[in-house]
Amino acid sequence: MIRVLLAEDHAIVRNGLVELLAEAEDVEVVATAADGEQALASVAELRPDVVLMDISMPKVDGIRATASIAQADPDVRVVMLTAFSDRDRVVSALDAGAVGYLLKDAEPDEVLEAIRAASRGDAPLAPRAARELLAARSQERHADLSKREREVLGLVAEGLPNKLIARRLEISEKTVKAHLTSVFQRIGVTDRTQAALWAQRHGVRADSDGG
Numbered sequence: 001m002i003r004v005l006l007a008e009d010h011a012i013v014r015n016g017l018v019e020l021l022a023e024a025e026d027v028e029v030v031a032t033a034a035d036g037e038q039a040l041a042s043v044a045e046l047r048p049d050v051v052l053m054d055i056s057m058p059k060v061d062g063i064r065a066t067a068s069i070a071q072a073d074p075d076v077r078v079v080m081l082t083a084f085s086d087r088d089r090v091v092s093a094l095d096a097g098a099v100g101y102l103l104k105d106a107e108p109d110e111v112l113e114a115i116r117a118a119s120r121g122d123a124p125l126a127p128r129a130a131r132e133l134l135a136a137r138s139q140e141r142h143a144d145l146s147k148r149e150r151e152v153l154g155l156v157a158e159g160l161p162n163k164l165i166a167r168r169l170e171i172s173e174k175t176v177k178a179h180l181t182s183v184f185q186r187i188g189v190t191d192r193t194q195a196a197l198w199a200q201r202h203g204v205r206a207d208s209d210g211g
Contacts, residue, residue, distance in 0.1 A: 002119045005048040006032045007039035007065065008081070009057045013104070017052065017081075020108050027115060036060025043069050043076055050118050052111075053098070055082040055089060063089070063096050070097025077118040081111070087132040094133065100124035101133075144186050145204075152179040154206030156192055157199035168206075 004027055008014040014032055021027045030046050033039035037059045043051060051069065055062040066078045079100035080093045090101055100118050102111060103126045114124035125133065145153065148169075155165045162180075166173045180195070189195045198204075 002027045002050060002115060003030045003046070003048045004028065004115060005030060005039065005042055005046065005051045007036065007051060007057065007062065008032070008054045009034050010054075013054075017111075020111065021115075024112050027112065034058075036062060036065035039065050040068055043073065047073060048076060050115050051076060051078045052081045052115070053078050055080060055084055055093065063092050066093060066098050067096040077121075079114055079118050079124060081106075085126070085128040085132060087135065090129045090132045101129040102126050103128065145183065149179050149183050149186070150204055151206050152176060153183050153187075153195060153199045153204050156180070157196040157204065158206065159196070 004021060006014055006017050006021075006029060008017065011034070014034070018029055018032065021029050030048050031042040033042055035058045039051065039053065039057075040060065042048075051066075053062045053066055057065075060068075062080060062082070066080070069076050069078055074097075077100075078098045079102060080098050081102045081104060082089070082093075083104045085103055093101055100114055100123055102114050102124065106114075106126065117124040151169060152165060155168060160168065162173050162176045166176045169176070180192075184190060184195060187195065187198050189198055
């Protein structure tokens, strides 16, 4: 039996979720909470397997509550269930320790399957949330590149070999190779072709400033 805590400040939504989960033979709602403080107190007392956590709640919001739970009891799996799919909230929730991110327009079966997935150790993500997460991580990798690394990567994308890159930038071939090694690690690729494709997808050019 998967023991679930529901943290949701709107009573109608909270009661609807209780009714939904009551229909599942393998799920038991052990408590509900109307704000983040109640959620933290109930988690400490009951140690549920999964917490369905709203983001926007009084007293303690869902992201802060999630961070507290992740620090105090990492075995409790938090799945966000929210109306918000913007990049900042998705990234903040997952960085805080949530293992999943669902939207409130999800189908009932999706909510149930997400709870089961979280209890198995998987990471259920709504497609929109997954897209925002990937975009954010990609943007972070781009921002991590130095100006010189972006220049080298941009010239690789143009098809230039190391010797011509060195000549264009007035640096040694050894320095070009060192920059490329760093670039490959930062953007998560293993060869020039993958690096060139990555640069093209993200608009990295030899004369770009990374913005």
